[in-house]
Amino acid sequence: MDSTGSKTRYASGAERLRAQLKDPNFLTVSLGVFDGISGRVALETNPPALYMSGAATAASRLGQPDLGIATQDMFISTLFTLTSIAGDTPVIADADTGFGSALNIARTVQMYERAGAAAFHIEDQVMPKRCGHLGGKEVVSREEWAQRIRAAAAARSSRPSAPLIIARTDSLQTHGLDEAIERIKIARASGADIGFVEAPLSREDAVKVTRELGPLLPMVLNLPTNGATPNFTNKEALEMGFKITWHPLAGAVSAVHALRKAYGAVITQGTDVETAQGMGPREFFQVMGLDGAIAFEKEISGGRLYQKT
Numbered sequence: 001m002d003s004t005g006s007k008t009r010y011a012s013g014a015e016r017l018r019a020q021l022k023d024p025n026f027l028t029v030s031l032g033v034f035d036g037i038s039g040r041v042a043l044e045t046n047p048p049a050l051y052m053s054g055a056a057t058a059a060s061r062l063g064q065p066d067l068g069i070a071t072q073d074m075f076i077s078t079l080f081t082l083t084s085i086a087g088d089t090p091v092i093a094d095a096d097t098g099f100g101s102a103l104n105i106a107r108t109v110q111m112y113e114r115a116g117a118a119a120f121h122i123e124d125q126v127m128p129k130r131c132g133h134l135g136g137k138e139v140v141s142r143e144e145w146a147q148r149i150r151a152a153a154a155a156r157s158s159r160p161s162a163p164l165i166i167a168r169t170d171s172l173q174t175h176g177l178d179e180a181i182e183r184i185k186i187a188r189a190s191g192a193d194i195g196f197v198e199a200p201l202s203r204e205d206a207v208k209v210t211r212e213l214g215p216l217l218p219m220v221l222n223l224p225t226n227g228a229t230p231n232f233t234n235k236e237a238l239e240m241g242f243k244i245t246w247h248p249l250a251g252a253v254s255a256v257h258a259l260r261k262a263y264g265a266v267i268t269q270g271t272d273v274e275t276a277q278g279m280g281p282r283e284f285f286q287v288m289g290l291d292g293a294i295a296f297e298k299e300i301s302g303g304r305l306y307q308k309t
Helices: 013-022 036-045 053-064 070-087 104-113 140-154 177-190 203-213 235-241 250-269 281-286 291-300
Strands: 028-033 049-052 091-094 119-123 162-167 194-197 218-220 244-247
Touching: 013 028, 013 049, 013 162, 013 250, 028 036, 028 250, 036 049, 036 250, 036 281, 049 070, 049 244, 053 091, 053 250, 070 091, 070 104, 070 235, 104 119, 104 140, 104 203, 119 140, 119 194, 140 162, 140 177, 162 177, 177 203, 177 250, 194 203, 203 235, 281 291
Parallel strands: 028 049, 028 244, 049 091, 091 119, 119 162, 162 194, 194 218, 218 244
Antiparallel strands: none
């Protein structure tokens, strides 16, 4: 049974995401992930979607803040890792600004499609960009913004598995909500499938976004806990008219707390036996798919390689 209550299996995450968006009462809650471990744990909850967070990916891969430091190849390799374990669970991926000119954007889109992204978002920040919930953001002109979306739409294939294009504008901070709404309209006319106004500062702003744009295309609400946007629940987001939420740092922030506790225990107490909570190597590998790997090997070669695990 899938996350919408249906037994339907889909050929791709993109097709499942499209089906979710057609349901007027369904919210695609997307869990922020950034590597194989976070992806495996998130999938245990049977989520509607996974969200490859650019901020969390930069932190995980580089130990750096979200300031446009992570590269296109880093994002693509992380996306491949996630889609390889996700099955038909949609993986929605951050694509920053598209990583350059129209040609760079085209390559990004083609590689994201090849990697199996169900959707990706491209934004209108200048390069280098920064986290949408930090100050000091700048955006490109409306004309360049439209060109970015047109490049993405032109590079995408017409296959059913082709990813959806999410247009993200960061213009609210510097130009106001009315400009942000206009930029999403421009993006829709340029080929975007979904809209994303980053960092609404109040319920009133969020409601205006869905009132003005919801009839035109599905809208995303980004919910990094304790960010610039109020800490709305998923239920509140659905009631306000949003079709997708993602929680980009839910896993990464929790990992920071858990790692501090475990590493601190090793240094101060000499062991992490308490923080391990009974989990040993075998149990950890089971979270990573050990049982399925052994079953596959047994089916193919009779279990000779792993019969003593």
